[in-house]
Structure formats: structure tokens, C-alpha cells
Amino acid sequence: MTTTLTKDILRGGQFLVKETKCEDIFTLEDLSEEQRMMRDSTKEFVDRELWAHWERFENKDYGYTEACMKKAGELGLLGVAVPEEYGGLGMGFVSTMLVCDYISGATGSFSTAFGAHTGIGTMPITLYGTEEQKKKYVPRLATGEWFGAYCLTEPGAGSDANSGKTKAVLSKDGKYYNISGQKMWISNAGFCDMFIVFARIGDDKYITGFIVENDPENGITFGEEEKKLGIHSSSTRQVFFTDTKVPVENMLSERGNGFKIAMNALNIGRIKLAAACLEAQRRVIGEGIKYANERIQFKTPIINFGAIKAKIADMATNCYVDEAASYRAAKNIEDRIAIRESEGNSRQEAELKGVEEYAIECSILKVAVSEDVQHCTDEGIQIFGGMGFSADAPMEKAWRDARIARIYEGTNEINRMLAVGMLIKKAMKGHVDLLGPATKVGEELLGIPSLEPLDFSELFAEEKDLLARLKKVFLMVAGAAVQKFGPDLEEHQQLLLAASDILIKIYMAESALLRTEKNAKRFGEEKQATQIAMTRLYLYKAVDTIIQKGKEAIVSFTEGDEQRMMLMGLKRFTKYTNQPNVAALRVQIADHVAAANGYNFD
CATH class of the missing domain: 2.40.110.10 (Butyryl-CoA Dehydrogenase, subunit A, domain 2)
Structure with missing residues (x-):
């Protein structure tokens, strides 16, 4: 049995109640040579055919979109996920994510055409079609003969x-x-x-x-x-x-x-949508940095101003975290597919169940990354100033293209509620033990907090302790809400939305920490100094969000002694021992990407 099948792979949603070792996650730094070649050839295609002609896409040149899709088919990019027997490349889930990621950075028009064709246009047949249907239609779709x-x-x-x-x-x-x-x-x-x-x-x-x-x-x-x-x-x-x-x-x-076909297609579409928002962020960050390095105001490049550094640092940090979480989940799905195949499932059944297993993470990623790409493009416009508002510069079209990502594949509001709802359903089926940990958190609230100092000498020791406590915030809120409302919880949408934001920040922050920890161990902390800074900056901001959303949730369904106890618990669980210097972290991150003249963490 291979290493892939023997390492400890958590089930979907278990990240909340079980510890993940950094050695057990996949990062972009783990790409094989074949995957790197595929990434580079995809970027070359995008630069040559898409990025160089972005005005044509803005001018509603539908014919050019179709022509580029045919060229993508000729290069095999439309058939990466299609089994070889049906004319595709038959590559794993991570490789399909990789192509979806890097092919989507130049224009939302092509990204949408590509995603609609390869995902919801082709995938339902490969996963649900009869052998006759697959032989008749899939080879044509995989090569771009048909769309x-x-x-x-x-x-x-x-x-x-x-x-x-x-x-x-x-x-x-x-x-x-x-x-x-x-x-x-x-x-x-x-x-x-x-x-x-x-x-x-x-x-x-x-x-x-x-x-x-x-x-x-x-x-x-x-x-x-x-x-x-x-x-x-x-x-x-x-x-x-x-x-x-x-x-x-x-x-x-x-x-x-x-309906089952549609829902499973959406699960896959959600994580692919997250991937499709990554290269878009990298390119916007790159354009923003180049402009800030060249734009002179008050006799100095604007990249030297603290306000611009803060924007650049936040944009780069979000992208880094989004990469970490997206490829972590993608590899989990790929490994789960391999495990199911090794247990005798057909390829079709293994893929369906493998993705379905991580439907919670797919919804989390869809929300988090689609909102980060919108923030990134908005800040890109701001860095460009008046030029950012002009259609002659690429920023305003990037902002407009990004807006749809929060709507399709299920609106972000729907996906927020789905993430929490699916987690609770998994708990009821016994797939994720939420009751036990939630009960322990309730008992902890009634106890006296330990005053014994912790050893924070190792990298991320304090951050790991803080993350463990942030998980207790979710368990405290969700546990009390389920106990009070039971099956009627789904009717309390504002409460679900607040709880979901807590869940999302936990998964994203933990993914970044695990990526950085893994790479610090193998490359050395000095070479990962900026990544360490980004991880700490994101966690700091995540804590702020969790405090806000935790308080919003608690006061919306509790009162009296219960409310006071939970608010005290929220304060205890979100407390820093040594708060980071946020301004210094942002300067460190911004100076790194400014020197590189672009995003260089992938």
C-alpha cells in the first residue's frame, strides 16, 4: 500500500475536533515535476492567448472565447480530469485543480467558459453516464471538438x-x-x-x-x-x-x-471555483505591486507609503492562505478517492464519494476565496487610484469579473449555512464527534482556568494553542445553539451565518499554519520568514472576526447567566498571550513582495 493510502487522513469536518499534523497535508511546494511542467505550460498558454488579449474579452468577442477554448482542447487542458479511455489525460484531483487555478487568472470570461465545460458540462457524464454515453460524448468534450x-x-x-x-x-x-x-x-x-x-x-x-x-x-x-x-x-x-x-x-x-447529480456537481464546482480565484489574485497583486513600485508621488514610489504596504500585505496574505486551504482540501479529496478505489469502489463511485466526503470544506473554500478575490481586486483599484477606475487599466475589469464568484455555485449565504448544516448532520450520523468535545467545552466554562504558563518556545506553539481555543468558540456556540433549537436551527439563519464565519476562519487559518510549519521544517525558518509573518497576520485578523461573530451569535440566542458565561468563555478562548506587531508584519510582507516585484509564494 502506498504512502498516500497509509498516512492519517481526517474525514471531512474532522479538522474541528482532531489535530492535523503538518506532514499530512499537501502544499503547492509539494508539486511533482510533472505537475510543475503542467502549471508552467498552462501559464504560458494564458499569457500568450488570454492575458495578451484581455481587451477582446472585455469587448464581448464571444468568438475569441470559443477559439481559445478550442486551443485549450488541442493542448489537452479540457481533458485533464477525463479518464484516458475517453480521450483525456486521466490525472488526479490535485492536477485538475492546478490547471483550473492557473488557467483562470487572465479573464473571468474564459474562466467561466472553461469551468462550465470541464466541470458541470462534462463531469456529470463521466461520473453518472452509462458506458455508451461516455464513449459517445466524453471524447468529443475532452478534446474540444464539442462544448x-x-x-x-x-x-x-x-x-x-x-x-x-x-x-x-x-x-x-x-x-x-x-x-x-x-x-x-x-x-x-x-x-x-x-x-x-x-x-x-x-x-x-x-x-x-x-x-x-x-x-x-x-x-x-x-x-x-x-x-x-x-x-x-x-x-x-x-x-x-x-x-x-x-x-x-x-x-x-x-x-x-x-437533484443528487446537481448537488454533487456543485460540491466539485465549489472547490474548483476557489481554485479559479487564486491566479486571479496573484495577477492582480503583481499588477498592483508593479504600479506601486513605478508610481511616484511626493517624490517617492507609493510602495513606500505605509497605507499601500498594508494593502499589499493583506492581499498577499489572503492569497497565500487561500492556496494553503485549497490544495490541502484537494489532496484530501484525491487521497480519499485513492482509498475508496483500493477498497474496491469503481472510479466513478470513488470520485463521487471522495468529493462528497469534503463537501463542508468545499463550501468553506467557495466562500472564503471568492470573497478574498473581490477584496483583492477592490484594493487593486485603490492602489491604481484614478487609473484603477479606468477601463484602459486591467483592475476594473478584474473587479467586475470577480463579483460573480460570490453568486454562482450557490450563493455565499447558502454555502455559509450549508457548511454548518452539513457539519451538524455529520455529527448526528456519527461521522464527526461534536457532542463529546462540545460537552467538554461546556464543562471547561464552569471550571477555573489554568494559570500555569505554557511553553511557547517552538515555532507556532502559541498560535497552535490559540487555534485550539478558537475551535472551542465554535463548539461552544454551535453546541448551545443545537441544544436550544434542535432541528429548528436551520430557521435561525443569522445565527448560522455567524457560526459559519467562525468555522471558515478556523479552517483557513489552520491551513496556513500547517503549510508554513511544514515548509519551515524542511526549508528552514529563515527562508520562510515572510510566510511565517503572513500566517501570524492572518490568524490575528481571524481572531478579530471570531470575537465579533462569536459575540453576535451569543447575544442573539442567549440571555442572563448563560449569556454572561458564554461571553466570558469567548474572551478566554480568544485571548493572546503575546499579540503580534501587526504593522511590522505588514511592512515585512510588503517589502518582500515589492522586492520581488510580484507575488512569489507559489
């Missing part, structure tokens, strides 16, 4: 995906279904060859998936291209089906299994 689209959203069915009204009616001879209905916000609709369409058969409780070829003579019509805030050259149209005939053999999976 795919995904028809789920309707005017009355957005976040409530299963409420769609599109109907599928079986013909009298039983040979095909007639599909009728309206779909909206369909990416790639203007140039796709095939749709994954979700429709309801009769009065079924759940929708059903179908593979529908794009034939205008078969009752398929389109609305005009949508006028959007960003992603201008991503083809986005309404699609209308009027008695569209679909052979019965084109049903995807089983009848009524469409």
Missing part, C-alpha cells in the same frame, strides 16, 4: 434547484422524452453542442438529468446574450425547450436522480 453547457437554473429555481418547472414527458411509444421549459443564466449556451438538462417527470419529487444535443430543429431556441456586470465574453443566454425530443437512452443516471 458542453449545464441547464439547471430557471426563473423560479435558483438556490432552490429542485423547484424547477421544466417537464419531461415520455412518448407513447416509450422511445423518447419530450422536454419543455425555460432555463436561464446558461454559460456557453451560444456555442455549445450539448446540454446537461434537468427536468421533472410527472409528479416526481426530484428532477431527472438528461443529455440533450443542441439541434435548433429539435425545439431549442435561445434568448439574446445577457448584458452583465462582468465576464463580458462568457456566452450567457436563456435556453428554451419546446417539445424537444430526447432518446430514453440519454437519461443521465436514474429517474429522479437529477
